[in-house]
Amino acid sequence: MDMKILIPVLIGLTISVICGVVLTVASRLFAVKEDEKFLNIRDCLPGANCGACGYSGCDGYAKALSSGEIDATNLCVPGGDGAAKQIADVLGVEAEDVIEKVAYVACNGNCDAAPRKVEYHGPQSCRIANMNYNGDKFCTFSCLGYGDCVAVCSQDAISIENGVAKVDPEKCVGCGACTRVCPNKVIHIVDAASRVKVLCSNHDKGAVTRKACANGCIACGKCERTCPNGAIKVEHNLAVIDYEKCTGCGECAEACPIKCIELKNF
Amino acid sequence: MFKPLILILMGGVLINNYVLQQFLGICPFLGVSKKINQAVGMGVAVTFVMLVATAATWPIYNYILFPKYAYLQTIVFILVIATLVQFVEIVLKRFIPSLFKALGVYLPLITTNCAVLGVAINNISDGFNFVESIVSSLGVGLGFLLAMVLFAGVRSRMENIKTLKSFQGLPVTLIAASIVALSFYGFSGVIEGLLA
Incomplete structure (x- = not known):
């Protein structure tokens, strides 16, 4: 009776122990020497793998830093100044503050300046308005002013003033959601400074x-x-x-x- | 002598295609089929792991578990497959770093791929011997690769079409997958006819 339970448990245990030993031995035997600098830098990063730094993830950024490919320690947005300072300590360089980004609308074709070629009565959406002969303004590169960016902004930082979108730099966090939704790509992300x-x-x-x-x-x-x-x-x-x-x-x-x-x- | 082996192989690729006919391994099928080279990488990795997993689980089942402790197969197989994948990853990292880099994150992901466990269990429930099991898992792996590549092609076309907002993303992908799966029903019975 007891054997009925004991033997399967032993079988499972034996196989697990063998697996564990094999893996432990293999990881020691075939260990690849990781760069110590790389490991230290990776420890400083938050591990969110968000890609805000422009690399595939925290590992990619840490690798670029440790190999000397780049020397900007302030690219990690989630880690902020704290992570930048830690990385700078590891590399032995001066820390720079994380650069804050902000969006701005590269168009000032407001109702007074830019005349309209047609009277548009369709849905109040830049994307739809733009499908209709590139919008209702004579300028086909302009901000259409129907507020797709206002709708997408999570910080409530964009408003339409006199027919053109305006970004409030105080509220903007530079996420770039508006740049992706604008059909004419008139919104750009720049350094807040x-x-x-x-x-x-x-x-x-x-x-x-x-x-x-x-x-x-x-x-x-x-x-x-x-x-x-x-x-x-x-x-x-x-x-x-x-x-x-x-x-x-x-x-x-x-x-x-x-x-x-x-x-x-x- | 080779005819049954060829039948098993082609059956795994076309008739019993794990993704499109048995609906196993759908997660990587939908997740990694956006680009064709990624799809090929994933398909090759799965094929490789299936081969290694079958080579390890078949002897374990037939010499240790069968017949008294056959009910342990699922838990033991998962244990063995997970260990194998980890082992392969460590060895690849050391000796073939270029292949390790190419497979990237897919290799550890395969650990929990139900298609790998499925092929190991199906080989045993179909009563295959060792050689047949290996050939069968090769066929299933190649079938997975074929389905991934076909569907990556379909998806790259789908990026250029306009879809209703409510169908964008996964819903329309699933509809496309069902149509591709439907087309594979046409293969039932074809292979036996070809070799007869």
Whole structure:
């Protein structure tokens, strides 16, 4: 009677013990030496594998750091300043604060500046409005103002003012949900500290842009010539700022005849 | 002599396709079939693990468990398969790191894939001998690979179509999977006819 229970238990136990021993021996015998720096860095990271750093996961980021591929210790958003400091300690470098991101709408074609070619009475959605001959404004690159981004924003940071979406940088956390939902891709994510922004997305030639919107970039190139750092360039008839070089002096904003470059003072 | 083996092999690939006919291993079938190269990686990994698992579980069942303790098979098989997968992972990491990297996260995922346990148990309930079991699990593995590759192709087409919002994502994927499964019913009886 007892044997009926004892033998199966023994069989199970024996097989488990054999499995355990085999695995233990194998993991010792075939152990791959992991870089100690890599392990230490990985311990600093939260292990959320969210991908906010731009790598496949915490392991990928830790590997890039330990191999010296990159030296930015502040890419981990969930870990915040704490993780950045720990990683910097491991690597023996100075810690930098985690860069906060913020969204902005690269369009200022409000109701006064950008005339409409048709009267649109369809559903109040940018995506649907855009399917109908690229929206109701003459400018086909513009913010349509039907608030798809407002609906998707979890922080309640976006509002439609005078026909154009506006982001409240105080509330925005830089998640990027609005950039994905905008049919014209006029919302961009930038560092919260950047002061200068081009408020236009129109790639038409100057004269065409001028007809479609009074606030549009006419690609005159004045900003490009004014910038002391070569940080702003007109590409495909639109001024584009290279934030790596931009110091935020704001001379381009002053020079712009259209005033489509915004300079924000803190 | 080879005819029954070929029948078992082709039967596993086409007629008794584990994914499309027996609905085992649906989780990786839906989860990893978005890109064709990932699907191939997963299919190859599953085939490999099925072969190793069968080679290990068949002797254990027939020489240790059978006939008195046959009811232990499920729990023992799971134990053995999980150990094997871990062992294979450790060995691959040490000796073939490129293959380890290519298989990536799929290898440990296979531990809990019911298709692997299913093939080990079915081989025994079908009364196969050792060689037949190995051939059968090879066929099932290849069938899994075939289903993954076919469905990855279907899914890459599906990304370009417009779907009703209520059907987006998994619902329309399941409908497509059922149509692919339906097409496999056409194979019933074909193989015996071909070799006759």
